[in-house]
Each structure stands twice: as C-alpha cells, then as structure tokens.
Amino acid sequence: MSEDAVVDELLAAVAASPDVVALRLRLVALLAERGRHAEALEHCTVALRHDPGNADAMAALQQVSSGLSASGGGFDWSAAEEQVSDLAEPAFVQDYQPTAVEEDVARPGVRLVDVGGMTEVKERLELALLGPMRNPEVAKAFGKNTRGGLLLYGPPGCGKTFIASAVAGELGARFYPVALSDVLDMWLGNSERNLKEIFDVARRSAPCVLFFDEIDAIGQKRSQLRHSGMRNVVNQLLAELDSAQDRNEGVFVLGATNHPWDVDTALRRPGRFDRMLLVLPPDPPARAAILRYHLRDRPLSGIDLDALARSTPEFSGADLAHLCESATERAMSDSINTGTVQPVTMGDFTTALREVKPSTGAWFATARNVATFANADGSYDDLVRYLKSRKR
Ligand SMILES: Nc1ncnc2c1ncn2[C@@H]1O[C@H](COP(=O)(O)OP(=O)(O)O)[C@@H](O)[C@H]1O
Ligand SMILES: [Mg+2]
Structure with a gap:
C-alpha cells in the first residue's frame, strides 16, 4: 500500500x-x-x-x-525575534529604514514584528486574541468564545498603546480604536445611543477588535464619579459588553491603562475585560529596538546598542527617548564649540545616563501596594511574580 x-x-x-x-x-x-x-x-x-x-x-x-x-500559516515568533536581533546590530543604525516605528498609533502599518522584545506579551496576545481571531473554528472547538476582552496594564510609556497599534496592524481593517474624546462628546450629546452604535458596527464587522485606550478614564469606578452622566456612559459600556451573550460573538475588546486599580471592577467581570496582561518596562531587545529608532538619523560613532540596552534597566520607552535626546544634545554642543560635526558617542551616553533616570519607579511603588493588598482574585499574579523576581 x-x-x-x-x-x-x-x-x-x-x-x-x-x-x-x-x-x-x-x-x-x-x-x-x-x-x-x-x-x-x-x-x-x-x-x-x-x-x-x-x-x-x-x-x-x-x-x-x-x-x-x-x-x-501562522506567526513564527522565533523567526521574528531573529529578525529583530539582526536589526539590533549597531551598523544598522546608519541605514535604518523608517518602515515601522513612528509615533504611537499614528504609525500606520506597525506590526508585532516591529515591537522589539516582549516575547511573553506577544505570545499571550497570540494565544488570547490573534489566534482565536484567525481560527474561530479552533476557538469554538475549545469552547472558547471569540469575545470578551483583554486589559493591557503597566507603567506609563512602556508600549501599551504601541502594542495595541501593532495588533491593529496584524488585524488590518478589523481593528477599531475608540477614542476617549468620542465617548466624552457622546456623553454631551447622546452618549448611550452612540456607544451602542459603535458596538453595532463592530458586531456587523465581526470578527474584529474594539480598542479602548486609557480605559480608566471612561471606566473609572462609578463610586468615584460625581457626574451621573459619566456614570451612564460606564453603565452603557457594561450593557454593551454584556449584550455579549450571543450578539458579541467575534467582537473582542482590548483595553489599556496605567491604572488598572482605578478601573471599575464591574468592567473586569467575565465577558468584559476579564483578562489582564502586564506590559512591563521594555526588556533588553525592546530597549535596543527603541534606542535604534530614536538614533536612526543622527551621526553616530562607536555606539554599542546592546551595551546601552544592558545599562538601562527599568527605563520606559519615553525615558529612552529622553536619554537619546540628552546624549545628542551633548554631541551637538561639542559640535558647536569645535566647529565640526561631532558624532554621538558612548561617552555622551555615559554622561547622559548620570542625569536621565528611569521613571517607572513611582508606578511600581503603587503597584506593590496593590499587589499586596488587592490581589484577592489573582488578577495581579503576573505583577506579584515580577515584583518578587525583582525583590521589590
Ligand atoms: N517594545 C517596543 N518596541 C519598540 N518601541 C517601543 C516598545 N515599547 C515602547 N516603545 C516606544 O515607547 C513609546 C511609548 O510607548 P506607549 O505605547 O506610548 O506607552 P504606554 O501606552 O504604555 O504609555 C512608543 O512611542 C514606542 O515608540
Ligand atoms: Mg498609552
């Protein structure tokens, strides 16, 4: 045979x-x-x-x-990682093609491969969101609905919005960012009806992802809201998320916040933003990618990106941008003093590093309290694990 x-x-x-x-x-x-x-x-x-x-x-x-x-047929992370670390070669800085990394959501076409490092976050996204969106049949076989939501949280400036825009890049037209300003306008006008409309459009174009950035602003604990109008927006949001039962099949909600503890707990119940995904300060490959981006069209000499990435633990994306600015300013002032163009060197970075410090400390101080006192339901297990590993 x-x-x-x-x-x-x-x-x-x-x-x-x-x-x-x-x-x-x-x-x-x-x-x-x-x-x-x-x-x-x-x-x-x-x-x-x-x-x-x-x-x-x-x-x-x-x-x-x-x-x-x-x-x-699917996405191969290890290959993507290789690609990213290839790009991490310092020589690359000279002939960087600004294909990908621009400012935040305004960067069209950012894909997950453009997000440096952060393998764990990417894997979780693939498993919880992208995989099911691509293979709704498989998700069904697991009894998993392609609805519900995922809340990205972590210190500011560490890539939540950026990662969400990369998810948008992966999903193309099936990604709808819902701007907070839209929701607030709605509140002044006909908030409930408009919020319902957003969800109706999403349902019609399922499978798709609705993205709420800085969700703490809309989803604040209702008790903290003095404005009853705003409370109605939250209630309407809850109602729309819940009309879940069958109507939201294929509508996935993605949220991001620096302050998950300020998000109304009702928003975190099953079928709503029921899973949390911690986005930590960029890891070394991510830092190399961020530094490379910010140095892309500056005169450089002898810059060791990997060494810089190693000496900037806990730096957020924004801190790294600041560091690059600071080092560049030094080289520029040297150039002005000497009358010839002085490239940015490692020496400029060493000096800059004395001034620019990571800004994520304050966030972790609050987060430590939350992890200690408000983790009864295990939502913050990832955070607890991270804090332990850092012995904070
Ligand atoms: N892993 C990463 N790879 C490349 N750039 C990153 C990465 N993480 C963060 N950044 C950069 O840092 C900046 C701040 O990230 P952002 O998504 O605005 O943070 P958050 O939404 O968490 O406050 C972004 O503009 C982005 O360029
Ligand atoms: Mg953001």
Missing part, C-alpha cells in the same frame, strides 16, 4: 466512524506527518468538538498549529 493509500484508508474509516476520537487522532498524526497541516487542523478541530477536554487532541492541536506556523 502506498503512503497516501494509508491516509485514504484512515479517511474512509474516520468517515465511517466519525465519533471515534482516537481514530481521528491517528489520522491527524498521519496528516501532520505528511505535511498536510491544514487538513490535520480541521480533523483536530472536529476531534475537540467531540471531546473538548481530550489531552491527546490538545497536544495534537498544538503540534499541528506549530506545523502550520512553520509552513507559513
């Missing part, structure tokens, strides 16, 4: 006994072995529909998905 004949036999057997999960998993394994990943995925999905908790099926699904990504 030829190899494909074996597959054919198994296909026939599965067609004859569609409910026998073990049989179907044999087929999945064989299809994966033959590189027929898409078919394997389909059968995996069916197997999981029959037996949602099946451990073998889950393991197979994982394997098949990674097979798919290797063959271009």
